[in-house]
Amino acid sequence: MEIGTMLRNKRKMLGLTQDQFIHGIISKSFYSKVERGLNEISAEDLFAILEVNNINLNDFLKNADSSSKSNRLKVEILVAFNKKDKHKVQELNKKIQISNCDQTIKLSSLLINATLNNELDKINIDTRNEIKRKLFDVEKWWNNVYMLQLFCNSMLIFSFDDLSFYMKQLAKQRDISTMSFDTQRLIGSICINYFHNCYKNHQTAHAKWGYQIIDNLAKLPDLTIYRIIKNYYQALFTGNLKKANEVIDFFKDYDLKEIYTVLP
Template sequence: MEIGEALKITRKKLNLSQSEMAGDVLTKSYYSKIERGIHEINAQDLIDILNLHGIRIQDFFEEFNFEKNTFGKSNFDNLHRLVGNAYYQKDTDGLLKVIDAIDKFPNSQNNRLARGLRVEAKLLYQGLKYGPEKIDDETIKEVKQLMFNSDNWDELSLNLLSISIPVLKIEELNSIIGSLISKKAPSATSIRAKEIISSILINFLDKAYKSSFLKGKSITLAFKWLEQVDPSLKNYCFLKIYTNYYHALLSGEKNKTQRIREFLDDNGMEDLTRYLAR
């Protein structure tokens, strides 16, 4: 169940109008679009609305067929969405509120999903607040421990690797990428895992170029993996563009990289070219 739908059910149980439910947290118009699934709600606003009506976030999740008094997969999925929203909106307070919500689950200290999501939110918070270079060693150590606490690179490990690329040294990342690709062939990987791995490999190639790490087995394997990904991925088109761009960049084909940037700019995608290495 989507969070907007759960909010609507909760509001009706409380016999409140949309304006009353939103209070002074959101406008009635914006809140209405959240209930209808047009907009997503960020972590800070969700928790503020629930607090306004005396509802604990863990009780809110448990109400809708989520695990009773435990942190399970359903809780992870919903809170992970809030973490992503908070990060992209640069909402550091929202990230702190998600961390606080995770801590209130009775089993959060001994639950790998809860610990993984908590350290993910913590790393993103520190990165936004202080910059990637100032993320503390304890957080990086915990990320690595949880990342490697799975022999098969599950979704949690992949998520942690994805967000930790800025703080890992290129030599260390090179070794990790080699291990990942050796265990995760595109043909034997779920759609969701393919999407995460594709993003990881593009970011790895970007960091390799910026670090003047232009050759290596992992770079060759990364391109080979990306070239085998099937068109079923929702971001397949952009994935192919990025793959071709970084292949040209690492090969020194400046004219080709310029043509790709011009193509993106001419089609109204200047925001994408802004973050491409040059």
């Protein structure tokens, strides 16, 4: 049983409409597709929906079959990655690699573990090529939270031309602001990684694709950080060092070391 089917069954057991069940955490149109298996729900959105409806995760998954257990592993490793829990990620990655999870989940797990442990350079060329093929093979990869996570985690193993190709594809999407919050946050993170690659490869003119994508994010307070970082890179790349330093000072004023210490 897939996650979407399990959510639908639990919602119906509670006698709730889709609107009542999701409490505005994600859009109704996006959630409707989750129930039908057309969209993937992120770990954070899933946990938020379960929590707001007072549903215990273990109770939710206790009757899961092997397919749902794969989904559970997939969700758990994303949560562990978000918490930067290296030990938990390593442990889950080992389970996933020997499980019946599909190859996309195994590749994503491998990348998450390598990213958290700074071991991306150890990924062999065959695996790198398979990751690229997976991105090309998935229709509308930009609307699939796991493909976005795969891309975000693997950007360092792509050539700059490859990255620009994917960013151009992403920039063409006009419905980004209607995607789930976690999907938009992933897209924002991808753009920030891309800006760093533009800086590292002295290809600042190509940063326009990232600017365009971030401008299409929903105007939500929690997504404002991506616009601020975009403004920093835009100022840096156009030689406006005064404005770039003002952004750095803003981050320093609020003691956001995890941001300003990694900016060039």
